[in-house]
Amino acid sequence: MKVTFPHIGQVYIPASLILKELGIPCVIPPENSYEALERGKAVSPEEMCLPFKLMTGNLIQAYEKGAERVLMTATMGPCRLGEYGELMKQILDKSGYAMDWILLDSPRAIGSAEWLRRLGRAGQDRRVSGLKACDILTRGVFLMRRIDAAERQLKARAGYAEDPRRCIRMLRRFRQELRAAASLKDAFAAAARFEDAVKRLPLNWKKDPVRVLITGEIYTSIEDIANRSLEETLMGLGCSVRRPVNVSWWMKHTVKAALPELHKTRGAWLPYSIGGYAKETIEEMRRSQEDGIIKIMPAGCMPEIVAKAASASLEEAQGKRVLHLIFDEMQAGAGYETRVEAFVDMLERRKRVFPGN
Numbered sequence: 642m643k644v645t646f647p648h649i650g651q652v653y654i655p656a657s658l659i660l661k662e663l664g665i666p667c668v669i670p671p672e673n674s675y676e677a678l679e680r681g682k683a684v685s686p687e688e689m690c691l692p693f694k695l696m697t698g699n700l701i702q703a704y705e706k707g708a709e710r711v712l713m714t715a716t717m718g719p720c721r722l723g724e725y726g727e728l729m730k731q732i733l734d735k736s737g738y739a740m741d742w743i744l745l746d747s748p749r750a751i752g753s754a755e756w757l758r759r760l761g762r763a764g765q766d767r768r769v770s771g772l773k774a775c776d777i778l779t780r781g782v783f784l785m786r787r788i789d790a791a792e793r794q795l796k797a798r799a800g801y802a803e804d805p806r807r808c809i810r811m812l813r814r815f816r817q818e819l820r821a822a823a824s825l826k827d828a829f830a831a832a833a834r835f836e837d838a839v840k841r842l843p844l845n846w847k848k849d850p851v852r853v854l855i856t857g858e859i860y861t862s863i864e865d866i867a868n869r870s871l872e873e874t875l876m877g878l879g880c881s882v883r884r885p886v887n888v889s890w891w892m893k894h895t896v897k898a899a900l901p902e903l904h905k906t907r908g909a910w911l912p913y914s915i916g917g918y919a920k921e922t923i924e925e926m927r928r929s930q931e932d933g934i935i936k937i938m939p940a941g942c943m944p945e946i947v948a949k950a951a952s953a954s955l956e957e958a959q960g961k962r963v964l965h966l967i968f969d970e971m972q973a974g975a976g977y978e979t980r981v982e983a984f985v986d987m988l989e990r991r992k993r994v995f996p997g998n
Protein backbone atom coordinates (compact mmCIF):
# COMPACT_ATOMS: atom_id res chain seq x y z
CA MET A 642 0.00 0.00 0.00
CA LYS A 643 1.32 3.44 -0.89
CA VAL A 644 1.69 5.46 2.29
CA THR A 645 1.36 9.20 2.66
CA PHE A 646 1.42 11.77 5.46
CA PRO A 647 0.64 15.48 5.69
CA HIS A 648 3.41 18.06 5.63
CA ILE A 649 4.90 19.85 8.57
CA GLY A 650 8.19 21.59 7.92
CA GLN A 651 11.03 19.33 6.79
CA VAL A 652 9.56 16.16 8.33
CA TYR A 653 8.81 14.71 4.93
CA ILE A 654 12.54 14.37 4.24
CA PRO A 655 13.46 11.87 6.98
CA ALA A 656 9.94 10.35 6.83
CA SER A 657 10.09 9.61 3.09
CA LEU A 658 13.68 8.35 3.31
CA ILE A 659 12.77 6.05 6.22
CA LEU A 660 9.86 4.61 4.24
CA LYS A 661 12.05 4.23 1.17
CA GLU A 662 14.74 2.34 3.09
CA LEU A 663 12.10 0.16 4.72
CA GLY A 664 10.89 -0.71 1.23
CA ILE A 665 7.43 0.79 1.83
CA PRO A 666 6.09 2.67 -1.21
CA CYS A 667 5.31 6.26 -0.34
CA VAL A 668 3.66 9.28 -1.93
CA ILE A 669 4.92 12.67 -0.76
CA PRO A 670 2.19 15.29 -1.18
CA PRO A 671 3.21 18.24 -3.38
CA GLU A 672 4.96 20.95 -1.38
CA ASN A 673 2.68 22.97 0.85
CA SER A 674 1.10 25.76 -1.15
CA TYR A 675 -1.98 27.93 -1.41
CA GLU A 676 -3.38 25.33 -3.77
CA ALA A 677 -3.20 22.76 -0.95
CA LEU A 678 -4.99 25.24 1.29
CA GLU A 679 -7.73 25.80 -1.28
CA ARG A 680 -8.23 22.04 -1.69
CA GLY A 681 -8.43 21.61 2.08
CA LYS A 682 -10.77 24.55 2.54
CA ALA A 683 -13.16 23.16 -0.05
CA VAL A 684 -14.00 20.14 2.15
CA SER A 685 -13.27 21.34 5.72
CA PRO A 686 -15.72 23.02 8.09
CA GLU A 687 -15.20 26.76 7.82
CA GLU A 688 -14.34 27.26 11.50
CA MET A 689 -11.51 24.70 11.52
CA CYS A 690 -8.00 25.94 12.13
CA LEU A 691 -5.54 26.66 9.34
CA PRO A 692 -3.28 23.60 9.93
CA PHE A 693 -6.28 21.29 9.57
CA LYS A 694 -7.16 22.77 6.18
CA LEU A 695 -3.59 22.66 4.91
CA MET A 696 -3.12 19.05 6.01
CA THR A 697 -6.45 18.01 4.51
CA GLY A 698 -5.33 19.63 1.25
CA ASN A 699 -2.02 17.71 1.40
CA LEU A 700 -3.88 14.41 1.77
CA ILE A 701 -6.27 15.14 -1.11
CA GLN A 702 -3.29 15.91 -3.34
CA ALA A 703 -1.50 12.76 -2.19
CA TYR A 704 -4.63 10.67 -2.85
CA GLU A 705 -4.71 12.01 -6.39
CA LYS A 706 -1.10 10.89 -6.79
CA GLY A 707 -2.02 7.34 -5.78
CA ALA A 708 -1.71 7.26 -1.97
CA GLU A 709 -3.72 4.49 -0.30
CA ARG A 710 -2.78 4.73 3.37
CA VAL A 711 -2.39 7.72 5.69
CA LEU A 712 0.12 7.70 8.49
CA MET A 713 -0.50 10.50 10.92
CA THR A 714 0.52 11.48 14.41
CA ALA A 715 -2.06 12.89 16.79
CA THR A 716 -2.29 13.74 20.46
CA MET A 717 -5.87 13.09 21.59
CA GLY A 718 -5.43 16.36 23.45
CA PRO A 719 -8.20 18.68 24.54
CA CYS A 720 -7.88 21.07 21.57
CA ARG A 721 -9.09 20.36 18.07
CA LEU A 722 -6.07 18.18 17.57
CA GLY A 723 -7.75 15.67 19.90
CA GLU A 724 -10.23 14.72 17.21
CA TYR A 725 -8.15 15.97 14.38
CA GLY A 726 -7.31 12.69 12.69
CA GLU A 727 -10.74 11.13 13.18
CA LEU A 728 -12.50 14.19 11.83
CA MET A 729 -10.11 14.50 8.91
CA LYS A 730 -10.65 10.84 8.04
CA GLN A 731 -14.43 11.22 8.10
CA ILE A 732 -14.34 14.35 5.97
CA LEU A 733 -12.03 12.79 3.40
CA ASP A 734 -14.02 9.53 3.31
CA LYS A 735 -17.25 11.43 2.73
CA SER A 736 -15.65 13.61 0.07
CA GLY A 737 -14.53 10.59 -1.95
CA TYR A 738 -10.89 10.35 -0.81
CA ALA A 739 -11.14 7.15 1.23
CA MET A 740 -7.81 5.74 2.41
CA ASP A 741 -6.66 3.34 5.11
CA TRP A 742 -5.63 5.32 8.21
CA ILE A 743 -3.05 4.66 10.88
CA LEU A 744 -3.32 7.25 13.64
CA LEU A 745 -0.27 7.37 15.85
CA ASP A 746 -1.85 9.01 18.88
CA SER A 747 0.50 9.83 21.72
CA PRO A 748 1.56 6.78 23.79
CA ARG A 749 0.29 8.54 26.91
CA ALA A 750 -3.20 8.69 25.45
CA ILE A 751 -3.49 5.18 24.03
CA GLY A 752 -0.89 3.27 26.05
CA SER A 753 2.49 2.06 24.88
CA ALA A 754 1.21 -1.40 23.84
CA GLU A 755 -1.45 0.06 21.51
CA TRP A 756 1.03 2.61 20.18
CA LEU A 757 3.51 -0.13 19.31
CA ARG A 758 0.72 -2.18 17.70
CA ARG A 759 -0.18 0.74 15.44
CA LEU A 760 3.47 1.40 14.64
CA GLY A 761 3.82 -2.30 13.77
CA ARG A 762 0.83 -2.03 11.45
CA ALA A 763 2.45 0.95 9.77
CA GLY A 764 5.52 -1.19 9.12
CA GLN A 765 3.76 -4.42 8.15
CA ASP A 766 4.59 -3.95 4.46
CA ARG A 767 8.28 -3.41 5.12
CA ARG A 768 10.81 -5.51 3.27
CA VAL A 769 13.52 -5.58 5.93
CA SER A 770 14.00 -7.35 9.27
CA GLY A 771 12.75 -5.86 12.54
CA LEU A 772 16.29 -5.09 13.65
CA LYS A 773 17.13 -3.31 10.42
CA ALA A 774 13.83 -1.40 10.64
CA CYS A 775 14.77 -0.16 14.15
CA ASP A 776 18.14 0.97 12.84
CA ILE A 777 16.52 2.87 9.94
CA LEU A 778 13.98 4.52 12.25
CA THR A 779 16.70 5.57 14.68
CA ARG A 780 18.81 7.06 11.89
CA GLY A 781 15.76 8.93 10.59
CA VAL A 782 15.12 10.41 14.04
CA PHE A 783 18.79 11.42 14.32
CA LEU A 784 18.63 13.02 10.89
CA MET A 785 15.66 15.14 11.93
CA ARG A 786 17.47 16.21 15.09
CA ARG A 787 20.55 17.11 13.11
CA ILE A 788 18.56 19.16 10.60
CA ASP A 789 16.83 21.04 13.41
CA ALA A 790 20.05 21.65 15.34
CA ALA A 791 21.95 22.93 12.28
CA GLU A 792 19.14 25.23 11.19
CA ARG A 793 18.81 26.51 14.74
CA GLN A 794 22.48 27.41 14.81
CA LEU A 795 22.28 29.27 11.51
CA LYS A 796 19.25 31.28 12.62
CA ALA A 797 20.97 32.29 15.85
CA ARG A 798 24.07 33.38 13.93
CA ALA A 799 22.16 35.28 11.24
CA GLY A 800 22.22 38.46 13.34
CA TYR A 801 26.03 38.38 13.51
CA ALA A 802 26.58 37.51 9.85
CA GLU A 803 28.35 40.08 7.68
CA ASP A 804 25.63 39.46 5.10
CA PRO A 805 22.42 38.14 6.72
CA ARG A 806 20.86 37.44 3.32
CA ARG A 807 23.57 34.88 2.76
CA CYS A 808 22.06 32.90 5.66
CA ILE A 809 18.73 32.80 3.84
CA ARG A 810 20.42 31.54 0.68
CA MET A 811 22.29 28.89 2.69
CA LEU A 812 19.09 27.70 4.31
CA ARG A 813 17.28 27.44 0.97
CA ARG A 814 20.19 25.59 -0.63
CA PHE A 815 20.39 23.17 2.28
CA ARG A 816 16.70 22.34 1.98
CA GLN A 817 17.08 21.85 -1.76
CA GLU A 818 19.94 19.43 -1.17
CA LEU A 819 17.87 17.55 1.39
CA ARG A 820 15.01 17.28 -1.09
CA ALA A 821 17.38 15.81 -3.65
CA ALA A 822 18.79 13.22 -1.21
CA ALA A 823 18.20 9.68 -2.41
CA SER A 824 18.99 8.01 0.92
CA LEU A 825 19.47 8.75 4.60
CA LYS A 826 23.21 8.61 3.94
CA ASP A 827 22.93 11.36 1.30
CA ALA A 828 20.83 13.47 3.67
CA PHE A 829 23.40 13.08 6.47
CA ALA A 830 26.12 14.14 4.03
CA ALA A 831 24.08 17.25 3.10
CA ALA A 832 23.62 18.01 6.82
CA ALA A 833 27.38 17.68 7.39
CA ARG A 834 28.13 20.09 4.51
CA PHE A 835 25.61 22.55 5.88
CA GLU A 836 27.02 22.35 9.42
CA ASP A 837 30.45 23.02 7.99
CA ALA A 838 29.18 26.02 5.99
CA VAL A 839 27.48 27.41 9.12
CA LYS A 840 30.77 27.13 11.04
CA ARG A 841 32.65 28.94 8.25
CA LEU A 842 30.09 31.74 7.89
CA PRO A 843 31.88 35.12 8.23
CA LEU A 844 30.62 36.68 11.47
CA ASN A 845 31.06 39.95 13.26
CA TRP A 846 30.74 39.30 16.98
CA LYS A 847 30.92 43.05 17.69
CA LYS A 848 27.43 43.42 16.28
CA ASP A 849 24.63 43.64 18.80
CA PRO A 850 21.69 42.33 16.77
CA VAL A 851 18.09 42.34 17.85
CA ARG A 852 17.34 38.93 19.30
CA VAL A 853 13.87 37.58 18.70
CA LEU A 854 12.08 34.57 20.13
CA ILE A 855 9.41 33.00 17.93
CA THR A 856 6.90 30.98 19.89
CA GLY A 857 3.28 29.93 19.61
CA GLU A 858 1.31 27.23 17.85
CA ILE A 859 3.53 24.39 16.73
CA TYR A 860 2.39 23.90 13.12
CA THR A 861 2.47 27.62 12.34
CA SER A 862 5.90 27.88 13.97
CA ILE A 863 7.38 25.08 11.88
CA GLU A 864 5.62 25.42 8.53
CA ASP A 865 6.92 28.33 6.45
CA ILE A 866 3.80 28.64 4.31
CA ALA A 867 1.67 29.00 7.46
CA ASN A 868 3.80 31.84 8.89
CA ARG A 869 4.66 33.59 5.61
CA SER A 870 8.35 32.69 6.05
CA LEU A 871 8.61 34.75 9.21
CA GLU A 872 12.10 33.48 10.06
CA GLU A 873 13.46 34.51 6.67
CA THR A 874 11.93 37.96 7.11
CA LEU A 875 13.62 38.34 10.50
CA MET A 876 16.94 37.01 9.26
CA GLY A 877 16.79 39.40 6.32
CA LEU A 878 16.32 42.25 8.82
CA GLY A 879 19.54 41.21 10.56
CA CYS A 880 17.94 39.59 13.62
CA SER A 881 19.20 36.67 15.60
CA VAL A 882 16.27 34.26 15.73
CA ARG A 883 15.41 31.50 18.18
CA ARG A 884 12.48 29.17 17.67
CA PRO A 885 12.63 26.42 20.29
CA VAL A 886 9.56 24.55 19.03
CA ASN A 887 10.58 22.25 16.21
CA VAL A 888 10.03 18.61 15.32
CA SER A 889 12.89 17.43 17.57
CA TRP A 890 11.35 19.37 20.45
CA TRP A 891 8.00 17.73 19.73
CA MET A 892 9.52 14.22 19.68
CA LYS A 893 11.29 14.82 22.98
CA HIS A 894 8.19 16.33 24.52
CA THR A 895 6.03 13.38 23.40
CA VAL A 896 8.44 10.81 24.85
CA LYS A 897 8.72 12.74 28.11
CA ALA A 898 4.95 13.05 28.36
CA ALA A 899 4.61 9.26 28.11
CA LEU A 900 6.88 8.74 31.13
CA PRO A 901 5.58 8.94 34.70
CA GLU A 902 5.77 12.50 35.97
CA LEU A 903 8.16 12.89 38.91
CA HIS A 904 7.83 16.61 39.46
CA LYS A 905 4.67 18.26 38.30
CA THR A 906 5.54 21.73 37.07
CA ARG A 907 2.71 24.23 37.05
CA GLY A 908 3.49 27.59 35.51
CA ALA A 909 2.04 30.56 37.36
CA TRP A 910 0.64 32.15 34.22
CA LEU A 911 -1.02 29.15 32.63
CA PRO A 912 -0.96 26.26 35.13
CA TYR A 913 -2.87 23.65 33.12
CA SER A 914 -2.55 22.09 29.72
CA ILE A 915 -5.42 23.41 27.63
CA GLY A 916 -4.52 21.76 24.36
CA GLY A 917 -1.90 22.23 21.70
CA TYR A 918 1.23 23.56 23.41
CA ALA A 919 -0.24 26.74 24.84
CA LYS A 920 1.20 26.03 28.31
CA GLU A 921 4.66 25.58 26.82
CA THR A 922 4.27 28.79 24.79
CA ILE A 923 3.68 30.77 27.96
CA GLU A 924 6.61 29.08 29.71
CA GLU A 925 8.90 29.95 26.79
CA MET A 926 7.74 33.54 26.97
CA ARG A 927 8.36 33.67 30.71
CA ARG A 928 11.91 32.35 30.33
CA SER A 929 12.77 34.43 27.27
CA GLN A 930 15.85 36.64 27.50
CA GLU A 931 15.46 37.96 23.97
CA ASP A 932 14.84 41.59 23.10
CA GLY A 933 11.42 40.78 21.72
CA ILE A 934 8.97 37.92 21.30
CA ILE A 935 6.79 37.17 18.30
CA LYS A 936 3.92 34.96 19.35
CA ILE A 937 2.20 33.35 16.41
CA MET A 938 -0.95 31.35 15.91
CA PRO A 939 -3.24 30.38 13.06
CA ALA A 940 -6.74 31.69 12.73
CA GLY A 941 -9.17 29.42 14.58
CA CYS A 942 -6.66 28.08 17.13
CA MET A 943 -8.41 27.75 20.48
CA PRO A 944 -5.49 26.98 22.84
CA GLU A 945 -3.37 29.85 21.56
CA ILE A 946 -6.24 32.29 21.99
CA VAL A 947 -6.21 31.40 25.69
CA ALA A 948 -2.39 31.70 25.72
CA LYS A 949 -2.74 35.17 24.22
CA ALA A 950 -4.95 36.22 27.11
CA ALA A 951 -2.50 34.73 29.64
CA SER A 952 0.44 36.41 27.97
CA ALA A 953 -1.09 39.86 28.54
CA SER A 954 -0.47 39.62 32.33
CA LEU A 955 2.98 38.18 31.72
CA GLU A 956 3.88 41.05 29.39
CA GLU A 957 2.75 43.56 31.98
CA ALA A 958 4.48 41.90 34.93
CA GLN A 959 7.79 41.26 33.19
CA GLY A 960 7.85 44.13 30.72
CA LYS A 961 8.14 41.77 27.74
CA ARG A 962 7.83 43.24 24.30
CA VAL A 963 5.53 40.97 22.34
CA LEU A 964 4.11 41.08 18.85
CA HIS A 965 1.07 38.86 18.37
CA LEU A 966 0.53 37.62 14.84
CA ILE A 967 -2.52 35.65 13.74
CA PHE A 968 -2.07 34.03 10.37
CA ASP A 969 -5.24 33.59 8.38
CA GLU A 970 -6.16 32.14 5.01
CA MET A 971 -5.53 35.34 3.07
CA GLN A 972 -2.54 35.21 0.79
CA ALA A 973 -1.26 38.76 1.20
CA GLY A 974 2.00 38.88 3.15
CA ALA A 975 2.79 42.60 2.97
CA GLY A 976 0.70 43.46 6.04
CA TYR A 977 2.64 40.96 8.15
CA GLU A 978 6.00 42.14 6.85
CA THR A 979 5.19 45.76 7.70
CA ARG A 980 4.24 44.83 11.25
CA VAL A 981 7.36 42.71 11.72
CA GLU A 982 9.59 45.47 10.32
CA ALA A 983 8.00 48.05 12.62
CA PHE A 984 8.44 45.72 15.62
CA VAL A 985 12.12 45.10 14.86
CA ASP A 986 12.62 48.81 14.31
CA MET A 987 11.11 49.53 17.72
CA LEU A 988 13.35 46.91 19.37
CA GLU A 989 16.42 48.36 17.68
CA ARG A 990 15.62 51.87 18.88
CA ARG A 991 15.03 50.60 22.41
CA LYS A 992 18.43 48.92 22.38
CA ARG A 993 20.06 52.18 21.33
CA VAL A 994 18.13 54.41 23.73
CA PHE A 995 18.12 52.06 26.75
CA PRO A 996 21.22 49.91 26.31
CA GLY A 997 21.20 46.85 28.54
CA ASN A 998 17.45 47.12 29.13
Ligand code: SF4
Nearest residue numbers: 690720722917942943
Ligand atom coordinates in the same frame (compact mmCIF):
# COMPACT_ATOMS: atom_id res chain seq x y z
S1 SF4 B 1 -3.30 23.85 18.59
FE1 SF4 B 1 -4.60 25.25 17.44
S2 SF4 B 1 -3.94 25.09 15.33
FE2 SF4 B 1 -3.13 23.34 16.42
S3 SF4 B 1 -4.72 21.78 16.13
FE3 SF4 B 1 -5.20 22.77 18.06
S4 SF4 B 1 -6.66 24.34 17.45
FE4 SF4 B 1 -5.63 23.69 15.57
